[in-house]
Amino acid sequence: GKVIGEQNIAEGSISANFKVAYQPGTLKAISIENGKETASKTLVTTGKPVALKLTADRQTIQVGLNDLAYIKAEVVDANGNTVPYANNVKITFKLLPGKGSIMAVGNGNPTDVSSFHQPEKKVWRGSCQAIIRPDIAPGKIVLQVEADGLKPATITINSK
Template sequence: MEIYSRYPSVRLYLNDRLIGEKATTRERRIQSHLHLALRPGTLRVAGVENGQETESRTLETAGKPARIRLTADRTEISADGESLVYVVAEITDKQGRVVPNADNLLTFELQGPGTLLATCSADLKDCTAYTAPERKAWKGRAMAVVKSGREKKAASP
């Protein structure tokens, strides 16, 4: 495990069991190496300063794909026929964690005024046309780009 931290040292926990503590000095390029056998569960690294844990980050093993979470970069756009919305699709488990090895084929469909302009993922080997409504998720994620129409939608009461 390679850990980069601004703290003088870090502690690594696997399933709440301390694996070890290592210094992260400038001479070590603010990194530490801790060896562990990876197992499912919760991995937590804590920054340590003056013997006290001051900040931590946690990673959890994801379960099987169960849902698709869509997140748009905005909730309103102009009906000018030119505005864009970027919608990220994430394959998540039942707890809402992104499944990092999910490569499900997603089909994007738009209802209402607007146009599905493009779909994409960060997979450099994916040769699917950007204008295709289907896209395989890469590392659990894909994206759709939607262009606004010129028809204004009435506000809901």
């Protein structure tokens, strides 16, 4: 890649602003302090939405009513990149017979007033989330997501 620009920021400031002409590809911003990289953020041009992807905050949760798993559902392109402009794609969450319950679904959109108790949610900025609680007996919790025109996804969480 090539360097587009560099900026020093004032003590106590937390941002630098750049004007960049649009070009498809990858854009990476790097924060450097005292000559060392302290943070970075990469943006990638995405393709058309083709599938759903599920990611859990962990693979195993404790049996009982006091533990939760947070499952992120994302609309992704053919390369597995989250498609941030995929708004209002309705995702349906379904637990296959097993050892858990869907406690809530959400998308982070401050203007969405739809129920978080229903097993469906429109994505916002390409994603939404389901919160799963295990039953009181150990076993596998299998969550499946579907949306019109997209390849579905499934994830398994173990409760022990």
